[in-house]
Amino acid sequence: MRRVVARYDDPADATEAEEDLRKDGYDPERPDIENPFFDPSARPPEARGLLWGGLVGGVLGAILLLAMAMDMIWFPRLSPILSAGRLALVTFGFTIGIAIGGFIGGVWGLSKDVPEAEGPRVAVSVSDAEVDEIEDRLRTHDATVVEDTVTSHGD
Known part of the structure; x- marks a missing residue:
């Protein structure tokens, strides 16, 4: 039922x-x-936090790794991953950004009251x-x- x-x-x-x-x-x-x-x-507030945190994190992660692939910025410890192609780096950055941003957004959403x-x-x-x-x-x-x-x- x-x-x-x-x-x-x-x-x-x-x-x-x-x-x-x-x-x-x-x-x-x-x-x-x-x-x-x-x-x-x-709708629980953590769902909205997960959505927006994941989207913002995904876009920022993709931009960050694309900028690294184009030699616009450089982080010494992350240099070995640059041996991948640009599409792989953007996908990896987007995925990592979604995970980190979604986690932060979900935690932020849990601190809000349920409307x-x-x-x-x-x-x-x-x-x-x-x-x-x-x-x-x-x-x-x-x-x-x-x-x-x-x-x-x-x-």
Whole structure:
């Protein structure tokens, strides 16, 4: 079984979604989530830190190693890696930059508070086979976020 949670900006849209699900025999609810960390519809701040940290780090790493390959800068201990081609160096710099930047961004994101989600939520428990259909139905009522979590596994 999975629990699908949708967040809406407009309470009328949430009510319409609940009525639509009730017509077909589902039992939707308005979940009270005391801690936003456990809200599946809330995006954790470390995800944003990982994304931006990885992108910035990747670009800076690629630029740094490309500049080294073009003899614009020189670091004595890193000189042996310059025997690789420029494409390999840019790829290596991008990869290392993503790893370092993503780590720093994730740590930075963890220091931030999880934002309190605005707007009503609608939650419904469905079988694994029905998840895609229910997510599509919730999105047709203008859900801003639709996420699902596994609540129990079958035998």
